[in-house]
Amino acid sequence: MKCRDFQFLLDEYLDGELQDQLADEVILHKNECRRCQIHYNRRIRLFQMMKTARDPARTSDLSFKIMREVGKRQVPRAFPSHRIPVLAAVLVSLSVGALILFLGIGTIMDGFTFRDAVGTLVGIVGLPGEIQQNLDTLQRMASGWIIALKTLVIYLSSTVSPVSYIALIVLIGGILLGFGFWLNRHKTRKGYVSL
Amino acid sequence: MNTDDFDAVQQCLTGNSQAFQSLVERYQRLVYDTVVRMVYDPETARDLTQEVFVNAYVKLHTFDARYPFRIWIHRIAVNRTIDFLRRKKPEYLLVDQHSDPDSRSLPMQIADSRPNPEANLESSETAERIKRAVYMLEPNLKAIIILRHFREMNYDQIAETLGIPIGTVKNRLFRAREKLQAVLVKDEWLEGAF
Structure with missing residues (x-):
């Protein structure tokens, strides 16, 4: 050695x-x-x-001061701290569900294919700088998103039964919720305590 | 995890903020003891201890019940104190370089029951010298020495508390002890060089 x-x-x-x-x-x-x-x-x-030097330091009881400060704070929630993924899951589930109800499962847009919707999406992603500059572009892009989403819903409605639809929404929501919980647990285990 | 701690945390999370008092009473001295060894000032240590508990309360929902509350509260205390020391660095160095080493005394009294007053005095001086030497370490090394020698945590617990790998724990401990040893040899508290 x-x-x-x-x-x-x-x-x-x-x-x-x-x-x-x-x-x-x-x-x-x-x-x-x-x-x-x-x-x-x-x-x-x-x-x-x-x-x-190991003997403990002596101090007066700090609990009164601490509890006075604690009393001014909001009661901590038992819910995970990473609310964004959870909120996203809820919003996605609600919006997809609402869209399905709004459109009606049987409605089909004539002449607009799934490929067109994908093309619209690609066009939107390719023009991020114009989002803030041009209101017209923004409106076109917003309608592009809506059309794409409508098409996706219609495409699914023509191939999947309503029960499977609900199951799919629950599944997407579940995955996002699970991701939120996982993120929360993972970050806690890694020791990231933001002060 | 201590079931009393677990119960207290659960009660807090269901809206009973008074349940937090039992956690404060159980751990305030431990937290204060760690913090005061790092900041070397009782008033600052009390303020930081208070901050640590308030932050712990606000972040209680992020507490992972698989680990002891003691480790968690220590992690918050050490992180907060390191952060404080880094921000206060000039002042902290000032104490290091210019103050009379005998004029400052850490607010810790040695509870020595031995009847020999000379031995008590020597022990007290040694303890004071060690505390000063530890205080002069950089914050990361200081934290690890305090957790190992004063909190008597093992490597796993230190790694968990500081959120670092065990290899880093070993490395920092070695570096911290080398620095302490060098200071104490220089001041002739340890026998001279080779």
Whole structure:
């Protein structure tokens, strides 16, 4: 074992975090190397000094001040903090559902194919800069989105039964909700606490 | 997780804010102790402790019940204090470089029951010297030393508290101890160089 390795592993050894086999090697090296023995003795002394400073700090009871501040705050919600995906799921489900009701499942737009709708969407995505500049463009794009969505609904209505429709909406909503919950749990586990 | 903590958190989340008081009473000294060792000023430590608990209350819905509340509240405390120290860096360095080391005393009293007053004095001086040396470390290293030596957390718990890999915990601990050792050797609190 090299001296540098010894010095690094010694900390783990003294912290009780080193595996037995490596611990034996650390002790063996310490007994053989005078330089590392000095390092060992210093570390032991450092650990002892740390112990003398371990006694807890004393302070007056802060609970009254803390609870007074807490009383001014809103009661925390038991709902996940990442509301955006959850809200998005609810909105998508509601809007798709409302659109289906509004259009009526049997309505079909003559002469407008699914391919046309895709073409419209591609055109919209390709012109983002004009969204803010040109109201006409904005209106055209908005109608493009509506047409695309209508076409999608009609396309689905002609191929899928109403029951499957509802199941699909519930599924999309469920996936988005699940994503919201997953994101919440994942971020908490990773330790991102925004203050 | 401690079932009392779990119950208190659940009650808070259902609208009973008074349930939070039991958590405050249980952990305020622990949080204050960690914070005061990092900021070296009792008044600031009290303010930060209060902030930590208020933030914990507001963020209580993000608490993951699979982990101990103690770890979670420590994470908030350490993050908040590191943030504070970084923002207050000039002042913090000023204390480091210009203050008389004997003129400042951390607001911690050593509860030593030994009858020998000389031994008590020596122990008290040693403790004070260590606290000052720890205070002079940079915030990240300071946090890790405090969690390991004063909170007696193992590597896993430190990693969880700070949200860093275990390898980083080991590395930072090693660096922090090397710095502490260098300071103490320089001041002849540890035996001299090779």
